[in-house]
Amino acid sequence: MLFDYDDTSEDSIYQYAKKLEGMTFQQIMDAFNNSEQKYYRNTKNQSFKVAEDTFSYTVPDSKAKGQLGNVIERYYFGYMPNGIQDADFSKTGIELKQTCIDKKKNGDFTAGERLSITNISFSKPVEEDFYSSHVWDKIKKILLIHYLRDKTIDRWQYQIKYVNMFSPPAEDLNIIIQDYNKIINKIKKGKAHEISESDTLYLGACTKGKDAKSSMIPQYYGEHILARRRNFCFKRQYMDYVLHEYVLKNRVPYESIIKSNNLNMNVSFELQIIRLIEKHIGKTDKELCDLFNRPYNQNKAQWTDITYRMLGIKGNKAEEFLKANISVRSIRVELNGKINENMSFSPFKFKELVKEEWENSAIYNYFETTRFLFVVYQFDGQYYKLQGAKIWNMPYYDLNVIAKKEWIEIRNIIRDGVKFTHKFRLPVNNNLPKSKNSKILHIRPHAQKAAYLLKDGFMIGDIHKNANELPDGQWMTTQSFWVNNTYIEKQIEDLI
DNA sequence: GCATGATCATGC
DNA sequence: GCATGATCATGC
Numbered sequence: 131m132l133f134d135y136d137d138t139s140e141d142s143i144y145q146y147a148k149k150l151e152g153m154t155f156q157q158i159m160d161a162f163n164n165s166e167q168k169y170y171r172n173t174k175n176q177s178f179k180v181a182e183d184t185f186s187y188t189v190p191d192s193k194a195k196g197q198l199g200n201v202i203e204r205y206y207f208g209y210m211p212n213g214i215q216d217a218d219f220s221k222t223g224i225e226l227k228q229t230c231i232d233k234k235k236n237g238d239f240t241a242g243e244r245l246s247i248t249n250i251s252f253s254k255p256v257e258e259d260f261y262s263s264h265v266w267d268k269i270k271k272i273l274l275i276h277y278l279r280d281k282t283i284d285r286w287q288y289q290i291k292y293v294n295m296f297s298p299p300a301e302d303l304n305i306i307i308q309d310y311n312k313i314i315n316k317i318k319k320g321k322a323h324e325i326s327e328s329d330t331l332y333l334g335a336c337t338k339g340k341d342a343k344s345s346m347i348p349q350y351y352g353e354h355i356l357a358r359r360r361n362f363c364f365k366r367q368y369m370d371y372v373l374h375e376y377v378l379k380n381r382v383p384y385e386s387i388i389k390s391n392n393l394n395m396n397v398s399f400e401l402q403i404i405r406l407i408e409k410h411i412g413k414t415d416k417e418l419c420d421l422f423n424r425p426y427n428q429n430k431a432q433w434t435d436i437t438y439r440m441l442g443i444k445g446n447k448a449e450e451f452l453k454a455n456i457s458v459r460s461i462r463v464e465l466n467g468k469i470n471e472n473m474s475f476s477p478f479k480f481k482e483l484v485k486e487e488w489e490n491s492a493i494y495n496y497f498e499t500t501r502f503l504f505v506v507y508q509f510d511g512q513y514y515k516l517q518g519a520k521i522w523n524m525p526y527y528d529l530n531v532i533a534k535k536e537w538i539e540i541r542n543i544i545r546d547g548v549k550f551t552h553k554f555r556l557p558v559n560n561n562l563p564k565s566k567n568s569k570i571l572h573i574r575p576h577a578q579k580a581a582y583l584l585k586d587g588f589m590i591g592d593i594h595k596n597a598n599e600l601p602d603g604q605w606m607t608t609q610s611f612w613v614n615n616t617y618i619e620k621q622i623e624d625l626i
Numbered sequence: 627g628c629a630t631g632a633t634c635a636t637g638c
Numbered sequence: 639g640c641a642t643g644a645t646c647a648t649g650c
Binding site: 430431433434457458473474475476576 | 629630631632633634636637
């Protein structure tokens with residue numbers, strides 16, 4: 131029967147919620163419409179409460195974002211969602227959170243979005259004690275509902291796949307608390323405007339509101355500079371881990387750096403990682419290969435392999451790096467202090483890029499949410515010698531001002547038509563911004579082979595494999611964003 | 627077979 | 639010598 135649960139009993143709530151598995155949002159609405167229950171069940175009161183005067187049921191607009199968010203609370207649990215920062219099921223402390231699963235091309239499930247937890251107030255003093263914070267209230271006991279998102283079908287047909295009780299395990303909570311402290315410390319310094327989601331590991335401070343212009347608020351601390359509104363969230367990579375570990379329970383167990391080394395969680399996770407690497411400063415790549423019984427063959431995986439060995443990991447995947455979305459990058463500095471290579475990122479499709487605005491772009495999202503472990507080696511005339519390591523994320527100004535400007539320029543050229551010159555053989559030149567004209571970003575080919583199909587009839591390579599179509603119908607070798615070696619040099623100059 | 631990270635090679 | 643365009647290599 132609809133709304134039939136005991137809101138003082140955790141088990142009753144869970145058992146009732148569990149029946150959602152397999153239902154679509156449409157079916158939830160249908161069940162409500164076909165039932166006699168036309169009032170909310172307000173969890174603040176003891177019993178069913180008739181609230182006809184405030185009750186106004188309308189079919190939510192299927193296109194409006196976020197509308198699915200209230201359906202389960204209102205029409206399955208029967209309570210009026212409120213804006214009060216209180217647990218949804220206040221008598222048990224349970225917080226209802228729903229989130230989506232996407233299906234990857236290979237059929238695997240992946241967490242579709244970060245999980246928004248609660249808003250961050252910049253306009254009043256911070257709560258210093260994590261266990262007294264709204265964040266803890268909202269995450270200590272989550273009724274976690276996963277539905278399958280499929281952008282090709284109507285949202286009302288999305289199906290609820292899994293219902294679980296979730297609380298962050300102790301080992302994650304240590305890192306979550308460190309993240310919390312990092313965020314509130316930035317706020318206390320009056321630096322809320324410089325917060326980035328990539329500042330932290332599992333608990334992030336994600337932006338809120340449709341763009342920066344419409345969602346700026348003044349800060350209580352410091353110079354009261356306007357800052358972008360933000361929410362606490364579990365970062366998408368962490369939600370991906372939660373999905374596979376606790377919901378699907380099918381995760382291949384990856385090695386853990388902490389467990390491999392019995393680390394002390396009173397020291398920040400980042401510092402512990404760096405210390406493990408710093409133990410080996412001064413050793414050459416050859417010495418490190420010998421130390422870890424790895425053949426010294428200088429192939430492309432060698433320096434990454436060495437990094438994982440220093441962290442006590444046998445393979446090339448570490449649990450914490452997956453959960454925290456840390457990308458390991460080895461950087462080789464030459465005798466003259468320069469880095470020869472630029473750093474590559476994921477290829478993109480031209481027609482998708484031109485549809486994006488900066489704030490919803492793949493590249494902004496990537497740098498806003500990804501941290502890097504830079505491991506730096508310098509050539510000594512014979513070998514590359516370990517210089518040090520640092521955890522890095524792109525600073526606020528670099529990302530939101532410089533990279534933004536450079537990205538927009540690239541997008542506009544692609545949108546308005548790339549101009550090519552060539553000699554009826556490779557290479558094909560184009561009028562896109564070059565690395566020497568940019569501070570941070572440029573794009574360049576990233577494919578197995580060059581492939582073009584141009585208006586003038588020039589054609590080379592397998593365009594369906596190695597190229598993709600431009601808005602004007604020409605095809606160009608698939609490109610990636612690259613970060614300039616000169617920019618990377620500046621980020622690591624303290625290590626050389 | 628592709629995603630990801632890394633490096634090569636030619637022309638100016 | 640360097641910038642740009644092109645390509646390689648590993649792991650999943």
